[in-house]
Amino acid sequence: MEGQQAVLNTLLVVYASAVLINSLVAGLLWIRQRDELTRAQLFIWASTFGSLVVQGLAGSTMPLVLVGLTAVFTVSCAIAHLLSVSSGVAVPWRRSFLLLGLGWAVALFSDFVGLPFFLVTFPLLCGVAFPLLSTAGELLVRHRARLSSSELGMAIASLFYGVHMLDFALLGDKPEWGPFGFSLGLLCIFALSIFAPAVVVEKITATTARTAAEMDAARRIQMQLLPHNPKLPGLELACYMKPADEVGGDYYDVHHIGDRAWILLGDVTGHGLSSGLVMLMAQSVMSSILHTRSSIGPGELNILANSVLHQNLARMGEERTMTIVSLCMEGEDELVLSGSHDNLYVHRKATGEVEVVTVSQFPFQLGLIDEIPADIVSETRLRIEPGDTLFVITDGVTEAAKTGDYKQGMFEESRLIEFIKRHASQPIEAIRSALNDDLERFTQGVYHDDVTFIIARRQEA
Numbered sequence: 125m126e127g128q129q130a131v132l133n134t135l136l137v138v139y140a141s142a143v144l145i146n147s148l149v150a151g152l153l154w155i156r157q158r159d160e161l162t163r164a165q166l167f168i169w170a171s172t173f174g175s176l177v178v179q180g181l182a183g184s185t186m187p188l189v190l191v192g193l194t195a196v197f198t199v200s201c202a203i204a205h206l207l208s209v210s211s212g213v214a215v216p217w218r219r220s221f222l223l224l225g226l227g228w229a230v231a232l233f234s235d236f237v238g239l240p241f242f243l244v245t246f247p248l249l250c251g252v253a254f255p256l257l258s259t260a261g262e263l264l265v266r267h268r269a270r271l272s273s274s275e276l277g278m279a280i281a282s283l284f285y286g287v288h289m290l291d292f293a294l295l296g297d298k299p300e301w302g303p304f305g306f307s308l309g310l311l312c313i314f315a316l317s318i319f320a321p322a323v324v325v326e327k328i329t330a331t332t333a334r335t336a337a338e339m340d341a342a343r344r345i346q347m348q349l350l351p352h353n354p355k356l357p358g359l360e361l362a363c364y365m366k367p368a369d370e371v372g373g374d375y376y377d378v379h380h381i382g383d384r385a386w387i388l389l390g391d392v393t394g395h396g397l398s399s400g401l402v403m404l405m406a407q408s409v410m411s412s413i414l415h416t417r418s419s420i421g422p423g424e425l426n427i428l429a430n431s432v433l434h435q436n437l438a439r440m441g442e443e444r445t446m447t448i449v450s451l452c453m454e455g456e457d458e459l460v461l462s463g464s465h466d467n468l469y470v471h472r473k474a475t476g477e478v479e480v481v482t483v484s485q486f487p488f489q490l491g492l493i494d495e496i497p498a499d500i501v502s503e504t505r506l507r508i509e510p511g512d513t514l515f516v517i518t519d520g521v522t523e524a525a526k527t528g529d530y531k532q533g534m535f536e537e538s539r540l541i542e543f544i545k546r547h548a549s550q551p552i553e554a555i556r557s558a559l560n561d562d563l564e565r566f567t568q569g570v571y572h573d574d575v576t577f578i579i580a581r582r583q584e585a
């Protein structure tokens with residue numbers, strides 16, 4: 125008897141250790157991923173460990189034994205939930221709780237009238253194991269053909285575990301069968317230790333690959349919609365955009381409509397896919413307005429675009445807004461602009477100085493509020509002489525972090541102005557390359573925001 129108890133204690137230690145180790149591994153994976161799959165896996169091992177504690181604390185009287193068995197219901201639900209999340213099969217939650225309640229009622233009545241151990245515990249155990257048996261059974265019977273090898277292994281292991289939950293009704297009152305019962309439990313734990321992480325990793329890998337493909341497609345669409353080798357009469361142009369993620373939230377465009385040349389640049393709040401979608405929406409809105417209202421001014425363009433963008437964002441449930449600067453060359457030498465954006469910089473060839481132009485003619489970011497009265501929107505006019513060079517940027521340039529660490533400082537406006545003074549006499553393609561190189565050296569290639577800039581120079585006769 126003592127030898128049997130020693131074996132039982134050893135099996136219990138191994139069982140508890142396996143559960144604890146799996147709990148720690150699942151917890152670390154959840155901390156890293158924080159998604160539904162890793163949370164479901166963590167719930168399996170946390171509930172298994174919790175049920176061990178509850179069963180250890182429960183006494184030997186029948187009501188306390190029933191409480192200990194009910195704790196196993198959380199394990200059954202946890203495994204069924206992982207099967208559901210990974211395969212899309214619904215867990216019959218309503219029936220599960222109804223059967224658990226019915227099992228309790230039958231068990232209490234059976235214990236009250238003095239029925240044997242099997243007849244007392246088996247009805248409750250049926251309710252305990254039902255979520256797991258029904259979900260795993262449906263997978264194996266109706267969806268086996270579409271299961272991967274790891275999903276099939278997980279379903280079989282889950283079904284085996286569900287059946288093992290029922291064997292307590294046969295073995296629970298027979299101490300000599302204790303080692304056998306724990307051995308079956310260990311087999312279930314080891315099987316889950318193999319197949320649960322395999323399913324989770326397989327699904328995460330597939331999701332990551334699918335997301336990467338979708339992001340790549342979105343990036344290609346975005347880059348294809350940006351102007352390539354843009355040309356405007358009377359101007360030399362060089363454009364550059366580097367998204368911080370696969371899809372950027374910065375926006376730029378150029379248009380030649382009638383006798384007017386347009387340069388547009390904006391910055392959607394944040395970066396990534398959501399910002400990129402808003403950017404594409406803004407590009408479509410601005411382009412449509414310009415091609416249907418060819419005589420419109422920058423201020424009115426921003427007003428109309430703001431109203432459409434706000435309504436679309438409200439439908440999407442998005443709260444992202446965007447800064448914008450709209451610039452229009454009227455004639456050969458007059459630049460009209462309006463917006464709410466970062467400063468512009470004009471290098472004057474005649475003096476060699478850099479003129480800083482504040483862009484605050486539009487009082488709000490685009491999309492923030494619906495209607496903006498025209499009387500609070502203004503326009504600024506600048507004379508652009510032959511050889512003068514205009515720099516239009518997003519804040520990703522001046523706020524680029526040194527070696528990617530903001531604590532070490534940012535690129536800042538003063539550095540940009542000095543750069544402009546040093547390089548303004550060069551061809552604008554060379555200026556674009558030099559600014560990109562400076563940013564790369566400064567950040568060591570680590571960017572926290574999209575970087576976009578346009579360089580425009582009025583051609584000399």
